[in-house]
Amino acid sequence: MRRDLPTLLSAGWLLAVCVVSITAPMISNSSPYQPVAEPLTPPGQHFMLGTDALGRDVWTRLVYGARINPGASLLATAITVTIGGLSGLIAASISGWLDRTIMWIANAMLAIPGLLLAMLFVAAMGPGLPTVILAVGFGGAPGFARLARTIFQQVRERGYVTAAKALGAGRSWVALHHLLPNAQGQLLSLATTHFAWAFMGTTTLTFLGLAGDPSIPEWGAMLNTGRAHLIDAPWLALFPGLAISLTILAVQSLGARLANSESK
Amino acid sequence: MVSHSDRPANIALATVTRRLMEGLLTAWAAVSLTFFALRVVAGDPVASLLSQGLASPEQVESLRRSLGLDAPLLIQYLQFLKGFLRGDLGTSLYTSRPVSVVIAEQLPATITLALTGLGLALLFGLGLGVTAAWKEHSSAGRVAARLAGLATALPVAFTGVISLLLYRYILQWFPSVGFIASRRLFLPAMVLGFSSAGAIARVVQAGLFESMRSPYMLAARARGIGRGVRLLWHALRPALPPATSLSALEAAYLLAGTVVTETVFSRPGLGRLLVSSILQGDYPIAQGVVALAALFYTASHIIADILAFLIDPRLRKVT
Numbered sequence: 195m196r197r198d199l200p201t202l203l204s205a206g207w208l209l210a211v212c213v214v215s216i217t218a219p220m221i222s223n224s225s226p227y228q229p230v231a232e233p234l235t236p237p238g239q240h241f242m243l244g245t246d247a248l249g250r251d252v253w254t255r256l257v258y259g260a261r262i263n264p265g266a267s268l269l270a271t272a273i274t275v276t277i278g279g280l281s282g283l284i285a286a287s288i289s290g291w292l293d294r295t296i297m298w299i300a301n302a303m304l305a306i307p308g309l310l311l312a313m314l315f316v317a318a319m320g321p322g323l324p325t326v327i328l329a330v331g332f333g334g335a336p337g338f339a340r341l342a343r344t345i346f347q348q349v350r351e352r353g354y355v356t357a358a359k360a361l362g363a364g365r366s367w368v369a370l371h372h373l374l375p376n377a378q379g380q381l382l383s384l385a386t387t388h389f390a391w392a393f394m395g396t397t398t399l400t401f402l403g404l405a406g407d408p409s410i411p412e413w414g415a416m417l418n419t420g421r422a423h424l425i426d427a428p429w430l431a432l433f434p435g436l437a438i439s440l441t442i443l444a445v446q447s448l449g450a451r452l453a454n455s456e457s458k
Numbered sequence: 459m460v461s462h463s464d465r466p467a468n469i470a471l472a473t474v475t476r477r478l479m480e481g482l483l484t485a486w487a488a489v490s491l492t493f494f495a496l497r498v499v500a501g502d503p504v505a506s507l508l509s510q511g512l513a514s515p516e517q518v519e520s521l522r523r524s525l526g527l528d529a530p531l532l533i534q535y536l537q538f539l540k541g542f543l544r545g546d547l548g549t550s551l552y553t554s555r556p557v558s559v560v561i562a563e564q565l566p567a568t569i570t571l572a573l574t575g576l577g578l579a580l581l582f583g584l585g586l587g588v589t590a591a592w593k594e595h596s597s598a599g600r601v602a603a604r605l606a607g608l609a610t611a612l613p614v615a616f617t618g619v620i621s622l623l624l625y626r627y628i629l630q631w632f633p634s635v636g637f638i639a640s641r642r643l644f645l646p647a648m649v650l651g652f653s654s655a656g657a658i659a660r661v662v663q664a665g666l667f668e669s670m671r672s673p674y675m676l677a678a679r680a681r682g683i684g685r686g687v688r689l690l691w692h693a694l695r696p697a698l699p700p701a702t703s704l705s706a707l708e709a710a711y712l713l714a715g716t717v718v719t720e721t722v723f724s725r726p727g728l729g730r731l732l733v734s735s736i737l738q739g740d741y742p743i744a745q746g747v748v749a750l751a752a753l754f755y756t757a758s759h760i761i762a763d764i765l766a767f768l769i770d771p772r773l774r775k776v777t
Contacts, residue, residue: 302487305759306752307714310732317736317744318496394613401615402721402733417615421622421722428623435616443611 201451204444211441215260222254226411230254234427244429247419252430255411256437262412264441266327267393273331274338274392275385281335282342286350287369296339303336311336312395313404321406330395334388341384342377349376383456386449390442397438413438474764481760488752492745493538497531521551542749548742550735557746561728568727571646571719572712578651579712580705582609583658587701590659591666592689603663609656614715618649618722646723650715654708661704665697699770706762710755 214221224230229249230241237244243252285296303311312326312333319325349355355372363371399405400414408415413434420431513521522528525548526537541548547557586602586609593599625645669675670693678692717729728747735743 298487302484302491305484305488305756306491306748307711307755309714309717310748310751313717313732313736314492314495314744314748317741317748320739321737390611398613398615398718401613402717404733404736414615417619418721421619424619424622425626431619432623435613435619439612439616442613443608446611 200447204447207440207444208448211260211264214257215264218257218261222251222257224251224254226250226255226258227409234423234430236427237429243433244427246416246430247423247427252416252433255416256413256433258411259413259416259434259437262323262410263393263397263414263438266323266396267330267389269327270330270334270392270396271385271389273328274334274388275381277332278335278338279342279381281339283346283369283373285339285343286346287365287373293343297343300336300339304340308333308337308391309395309398312399316399316404321404323400323405323407323410323412326396326399326405330392330399333395334392338384338388342381345377345380345384346373349373352376379456383449383452386445386452390445390449393438393442393445470767473767477760477763481756484759485753485756488756489542489749490535490539492749492752493535496741496745497534525549547746547749550743551740552738557742560731560743561746561750564726564728564731567725568713568716568720568729570643571650571716571725571727572709574643574647575650575654575712575715575719576705576709578647579654579658579708582651582655583701583705584662586655586659587662588666588689588694590663591670594667602659606656606659606663609652609654609659611656612653614649614653614718615722617652618646618719621645621649622722642723642725646719646725649722650712650719653715654712657708658701658704661701662694662697665700666693669693669696696770699766702769703762703766706758706765710751710758713751713754 227250229245230251231245231249233245233247233249235241235245235249237252241251241253243256246252246255281296281300285293306314312329315329315332316325319328350368350373355368358368358372397414397417400412401418403415403418405412405415408419416434417431417438420427420434423430526534529537538548545558547561549556550560553560583606586606589602590599590606593602622645666689670689675688675692678688683692713728716727717732719725720727720729721733728750732744732747735741735747
């Protein structure tokens with residue numbers, strides 16, 4: 195049982211984040227945008243985690259951020275899995291020039307580190323939270339496509355695929371009825387690992403101020419504005435930073451666990 | 459008679475040449491990508507000046523002509539490539555200064571930070587990896603393995619802030635630390651190095667784990683060679699090539715890491731330049747920085763492969 199403690203803690207933290215994000219207005223009755231007290235009030239009886247430089251409740255902003263950050267990363271992951279998974283599936287089921295072209299494009303994109311690739315897309319589309327989500331989604335796609343292709347190729351070599359082909363199954367039938375369903379487990383564990391990357395990516399970009407509006411109750415932007423008050427109000431940077439780190443650690447630990455059970 | 463191309467030196471040369479050609483192709487594709495991503499996705503880069511009210515329609519029109527934006531996309535692309543090969547990356551939309559000059563100004567600061575970071579990453583990575591493998595069954599080894607895991611997981615933005623906080627508290631108690639741990643270079647480099655150390659440590663640990671169970675380790679032990687020598691010479695050497703190639707790749711990722719580190723520590727450099735150019739919509743600068751990073755990444759990829767080839771004689775036989 196002791197071996198499972200990290201898994202339990204990770205699942206617990208992620209569950210708490212989910213619950214908090216759904217019940218945000220019930221947990222906190224103040225607005226994440228309106229000042230509630232003197233600026234930079236330390237954590238205490240009235241304000242559990244203190245207030246920020248504009249007098250807004252840090253706890254409330256963190257709670258509402260639980261809606262934005264995981265949601266944004268989930269959307270970015272969905273974009274990556276759709277684009278990357280589809281290109282991987284196409285590349286694996288139609289080998290030949292199309293496979294080579296797709297992989298060549300993916301490799302060229304991989305010559306730019308993922309974070310910089312995402313920043314390139316933000317540069318093209320202009321700053322903003324939707325842009326950040328799209329950019330992280332696109333930025334992760336080439337790497338995901340390459341890994342997904344390998345998974346599909348492994349499934350392609352199995353006996354039942356050869357049998358289906360011998361029975362006259364076409365490429366798209368094999369892709370949809372054999373490759374996709376049988377790669378599901380591995381793809382899911384790949385997507386979980388990728389979610390951690392997407393979470394790191396979105397919070398890093400918003401930390402850099404690329405989400406535009408700094409008033410959004412968002413963990414990365416909160417960490418960034420907290421930097422200005424490291425001496426007089428360290429809690430401003432500490433709590434959002436902790437929330438980000440705990441979420442990444444939890445997802446990674448669950449992802450590793452999932453990959454382990456998948457390989458057994 | 460042995461044919462000319464079968465001689466080992468020629469095989470090595472052929473491999474290196476092939477790798478260089480591949481690298482050039484990748485670099486060209488990546489640089490082209492920076493061009494097309496911005497032109498195709500962004501549409502008209504000058505339009506943002508107009509919408510921000512920074513220029514009148516006539517000014518925008520003349521700027522567009524002077525930037526060559528009225529030409530067809532293919533012509534623009536060829537002109538971009540021609541300029542790129544001569545080191546001309548265009549001019550900033552806001553200051554009208556050449557992008558190459560602006561980048562050259564910021565480059566030394568980033569290179570210093572990245573290299574110091576890489577050195578510390580190797581130091582931390584080797585230290586953590588060796589400790590984790592050597593003291594596998596004691597608490598020191600477990601702590602090292604846990605630290606390596608944390609290093610890869612924790613975002614640089616958070617470790618940076620934590621290090622700044624710790625630095626302030628330590629400074630209160632031991633003011634002299636400030637002289638040694640210069641806030642401008644040492645602290646950001648530590649944070650950067652720590653973030654890359656985790657991956658290196660993991661590779662070193664895995665390599666050691668494998669080689670420590672090899673028969674030649676038993677043979678070395680039978681010859682009466684001490685444990686430390688066995689570990690650091692016999693076991694570590696075969697574990698180094700993968701760690702070396704990884705470090706060269708980490709060097710490229712450090713460049714991306716500097717973007718965050720420079721922001722956390724308010725340090726000038728390419729990363730800050732990239733962020734501010736994106737926020738301002740100054741696309742030639744953003745494009746230049748990312749293209750440079752792609753070149754750097756491809757180059758370190760090639761160097762990594764060649765290094766592995768030179769260090770590990772086993773690779774030379776399989777070409």
